Amino acid sequence: MSGESTVRFRFEAEVIHWRGPSPYFFAPIPEQYGEEIKKVAKFATYGWGVIPVEATIDGFMFGTSLFPKDGSYLLPLKDDVRRKCNLTAGDSISASVAIYLRGR
Numbered sequence: 001m002s003g004e005s006t007v008r009f010r011f012e013a014e015v016i017h018w019r020g021p022s023p024y025f026f027a028p029i030p031e032q033y034g035e036e037i038k039k040v041a042k043f044a045t046y047g048w049g050v051i052p053v054e055a056t057i058d059g060f061m062f063g064t065s066l067f068p069k070d071g072s073y074l075l076p077l078k079d080d081v082r083r084k085c086n087l088t089a090g091d092s093i094s095a096s097v098a099i100y101l102r103g104r
Contacts, residue, residue: 007040007099009033015077017089025082026067026074027057027093034072043101054098058085066097 013027029037037051044051049068054061055075062081066073075095077087087093 005043005101007036007044007101008096009036010094010096012092012094013075015082015087015089015091015093018074025077025087025089027077027095028069029066029073029075029097031072037066037073037099040099040101044099051099054100056096057081057087057093060084066099 011027011030011033013030016026016028018024018026041049041051046052051066051073052063053066053075054063056062057077060081062078064076064078066075075097082088085093
């Protein structure tokens with residue numbers, strides 16, 4: 001992407017099932033990366049603290065947006081991602097994330 005910088009990181013997490021009004025599956029981003037994400041968030045967010053990313057799990061690449069939660073972020077795992085990677089709550093994953101920064 002021309003004129004943009006990229007922040008990349010890899011992490012491991014346990015898939016959680018959010019049972020709120022709109023149930024969903026997420027991979028919590030470790031706090032150490034949450035601090036780094038906060039430093040660059042203003043160059044990537046489109047509002048409400050949500051940060052668009054490109055993520056990869058088991059070779060499956062997908063676009064989504066990180067959601068802020070308790071000092072770090074959550075990586076949403078859409079149904080098609082979970083099916084393709086055979087994931088459910090409690091599973092351990094290794095994921096890589098790319099955040100494209102604008103205006104730096």
